[in-house]
Amino acid sequence: MMSTQSWRRSLEAVVIPAGAVLGALVIFGIFCALAGANPFAVYGSIYKAAFGSWSAWQNTLLRASPLMLTALCTALPARLGLVIIGNEGALVIGALAATVTGLGLGTALPGFWVMVAMALVAIVAGGLWIMAVGALRHYRGVNETISSLLMNYIAIALLNHLVQGPMRDPSFVTKPSSFEIVQSAWLGNLPTTRIHYGLIYGVIACILAYVLMQRTTFGFAARTAGGNVRAARMAGLPVGKLTLAICFLGGSCAGLAGMVEIAAVQRRLNESIVSNYGYAGILVAFVSRHNPLAMVLVSVLLGGILASGGILQRSHGLPDATVMVFQGIVFLCVLFSDSLYGRFPIFQDRPARISTGSSVSA
Amino acid sequence: MAAEALGWWGVPLGILAGTLRGSVPFLFVSLGECLTEKSGKINLGLEGTLLMGAMSAYAIAYLASGVVGPALAPWLGVLVAGIAGMGLGAIHGWLSQQPRVNDVATGIAMIIFGGGLANFLGKPFIQPQAPQLPTLNAGAWSSVPQVQSALQISPLFLLGVAVVPLMSWFFKSTRWGLYVRAVGDSPESAKAMGISIFKVRMASIVMGSFLAGIGGASLSLYYPGVWTERISSGQGLMAVALVIFARWQPWQCLWASLLFGGAQALGPAFQSVGINAYYYLFNAAPYLLTLVIMILTCSPKQTLAGAPGALGKED
Numbered sequence: 001m002m003s004t005q006s007w008r009r010s011l012e013a014v015v016i017p018a019g020a021v022l023g024a025l026v027i028f029g030i031f032c033a034l035a036g037a038n039p040f041a042v043y044g045s046i047y048k049a050a051f052g053s054w055s056a057w058q059n060t061l062l063r064a065s066p067l068m069l070t071a072l073c074t075a076l077p078a079r080l081g082l083v084i085i086g087n088e089g090a091l092v093i094g095a096l097a098a099t100v101t102g103l104g105l106g107t108a109l110p111g112f113w114v115m116v117a118m119a120l121v122a123i124v125a126g127g128l129w130i131m132a133v134g135a136l137r138h139y140r141g142v143n144e145t146i147s148s149l150l151m152n153y154i155a156i157a158l159l160n161h162l163v164q165g166p167m168r169d170p171s172f173v174t175k176p177s178s179f180e181i182v183q184s185a186w187l188g189n190l191p192t193t194r195i196h197y198g199l200i201y202g203v204i205a206c207i208l209a210y211v212l213m214q215r216t217t218f219g220f221a222a223r224t225a226g227g228n229v230r231a232a233r234m235a236g237l238p239v240g241k242l243t244l245a246i247c248f249l250g251g252s253c254a255g256l257a258g259m260v261e262i263a264a265v266q267r268r269l270n271e272s273i274v275s276n277y278g279y280a281g282i283l284v285a286f287v288s289r290h291n292p293l294a295m296v297l298v299s300v301l302l303g304g305i306l307a308s309g310g311i312l313q314r315s316h317g318l319p320d321a322t323v324m325v326f327q328g329i330v331f332l333c334v335l336f337s338d339s340l341y342g343r344f345p346i347f348q349d350r351p352a353r354i355s356t357g358s359s360v361s362a
Numbered sequence: 363m364a365a366e367a368l369g370w371w372g373v374p375l376g377i378l379a380g381t382l383r384g385s386v387p388f389l390f391v392s393l394g395e396c397l398t399e400k401s402g403k404i405n406l407g408l409e410g411t412l413l414m415g416a417m418s419a420y421a422i423a424y425l426a427s428g429v430v431g432p433a434l435a436p437w438l439g440v441l442v443a444g445i446a447g448m449g450l451g452a453i454h455g456w457l458s459q460q461p462r463v464n465d466v467a468t469g470i471a472m473i474i475f476g477g478g479l480a481n482f483l484g485k486p487f488i489q490p491q492a493p494q495l496p497t498l499n500a501g502a503w504s505s506v507p508q509v510q511s512a513l514q515i516s517p518l519f520l521l522g523v524a525v526v527p528l529m530s531w532f533f534k535s536t537r538w539g540l541y542v543r544a545v546g547d548s549p550e551s552a553k554a555m556g557i558s559i560f561k562v563r564m565a566s567i568v569m570g571s572f573l574a575g576i577g578g579a580s581l582s583l584y585y586p587g588v589w590t591e592r593i594s595s596g597q598g599l600m601a602v603a604l605v606i607f608a609r610w611q612p613w614q615c616l617w618a619s620l621l622f623g624g625a626q627a628l629g630p631a632f633q634s635v636g637i638n639a640y641y642y643l644f645n646a647a648p649y650l651l652t653l654v655i656m657i658l659t660c661s662p663k664q665t666l667a668g669a670p671g672a673l674g675k676e677d
Binding site: 035083085136138139140141142143145146147149150151153154157158160161164191196239279283285286318319321322323324325326328329331332335336338339341 | 368406452453457460461462463464466467468470471472473474475476477478479480481485591595599600602603608637639640642643644645646649650653656657660661662663
């Protein structure tokens with residue numbers, strides 16, 4: 001469908017989301033002005049803190065890498081028509097699984113292999129976590145949005161239980177945490193930077209997801225089932241297996257994000273792992289309209305916005321929740337822009353087709 | 363601690379107290395969600411509404427206590443919380459009815475936006491102490507202090523219980539209730555009757571959000587009675603599951619809210635008798651309960667009995 005679009009339609013697919021982000025910037029500016037800050041100074045600060053220097057870029061990219069992975073947890077099932085928001089829970093479960101593996105293996109294996117094992121276990125654990133959501137949906141008809149969300153809270157409760165009790169390192173007093181992962185299993189940085197290898201994982205995962213969904217029969221089957229389940233069943237597609245597989249893949253990406261956060265950033269498991277990367281990932285998935293390649297770009301943009309939270313507080317006296325308000329406004333504007341497809345004659349091949357605008361799937 | 367003197371009686375007493383306290387936000391949010399879903403739309407954003415309600419009620423109660431006195435100020439806060447909820451509801455109602463805009467996605471966006479706005483505006487009010495709503499001491503007959511404190515019933519609880527028969531009557535016996543049900547069950551025939559689907563859904567979502575805003579006020583002005591950024595802890599989302607469990611019936615929303623309030627009280631109740639080991643796991647009880655209930659009551663073969671016909675369908 002994408003490939004048969006004319007250039008006008010492709011232009012529409014770029015201009016409308018860009019317009020939505022622009023509109024969100026304007027609304028956010030008005031909001032800042034009402035809050036007593038100069039909107040243009042705020043824009044300038046966000047730009048400077050996000051993309052103004054190499055150091056700012058590194059901060060941005062550090063935040064972008066988990067977003068790419070958690071966004072896939074929403075975007076992949078979305079191609080099947082499922083709205084899954086269990087990203088935070090799958091990330092926590094991935095981090096938990098990685099920590100248990102890393103601490104369990106300790107120095108029994110060379111550091112590199114401990115790291116590989118951590119990643120694999122996190123991928124499987126996160127995958128199974130979201131696969132359970134898919135299974136409940138397919139076999140029991142349980143609404144996947146609500147079940148995945150409830151499982152976020154269950155995952156966080158499990159995390160709190162373990163780090164407060166069985167897994168707690170009594171010598172670490174700052175906050176209840178697990179023991180530290182051995183240093184040889186830490187995820188290193190890209191040469192000469194502060195950016196860890198998680199960024200590469202994120203980019204590779206997004207590219208793989210794109211190829212899988214757009215260029216393979218598996219992806220075609222999934223998109224068909226997402227378009228019309230009944231037609232897919234008639235065509236003999238195994239809808240149940242597709243649901244489980246896609247949910248597993250989505251969850252495994254979020255699980256890997258949890259492992260990366262542990263192995264590269266946190267080093268030990270505690271409540272800081274619950275840092276809203278999961279919820280921001282939902283935003284990334286929707287803004288990029290579930291297109292994995294667009295997600296790389298959107299993650300970098302949102303990573304920049306997240307990176308600017310501190311400077312808004314320091315230079316403009318705006319509370320740190322400002323970034324959250326901005327995210328909310330962007331999200332709302334992008335959702336509204338979905339209703340604009342097909343409404344502008346300039347993007348239509350033949351003006352007579354305006355009335356069939358509903359054929360553009362949302 | 364005198365709780366030790368009570369021994370194991372502290373557990374059922376703690377659960378009773380927690381049920382009376384913790385069910386208030388559930389009751390308001392589930393009634394609000396019930397009204398919204400009866401009209402055929404889902405509002406996941408009630409989580410953000412709850413936060414916004416909690417913040418605005420607390421802020422107004424704090425700011426107004428010097429002007430109208432500490433007795434009236436919390437009630438003003440409750441009213442403003444409802445109005446703030448209506449504002450968020452209007453955004454949701456308008457946006458989710460645009461063509462090709464998914465109401466679930468809009469709800470998620472409203473959680474981020476409403477929550478962000480509440481945290482933004484509520485930052486200065488985390489520290490100060492706002493005047494709380496008064497409570498009715500139904501336990502004055504008892505000489506045991508735990509019983510007395512357990513039976514401190516909020517007037518908001520009674521208000522919520524009063525809304526239940528009112529809403530039930532509204533759906534069954536009024537013209538407007540029929541409009542809401544018609545729009546939710548069969549938009550086509552509602553349109554044929556000359557009813558504006560947009561207006562009815564807008565009104566239902568806005569009124570539902572008003573109730574959810576009051577639910578938020580009960581969090582910050584009654585129990586736990588403080589304003590923090592995480593005070594809603596998913597209760598607005600659980601309302602969606604709760605309404606499914608309650609089969610879209612206001613009376614069943616009341617029973618479900620009591621059940622959920624009780625489940626939430628398990629952790630603190632066991633902690634009060636010295637069982638701390640599984641405190642955090644007990645905190646997951648309401649979420650697990652919701653999940654189990656959904657697994658047991660849902661079916662892939664048919665839609666649930668009582669579900670509005672147009673719920674979750676594209677216009």
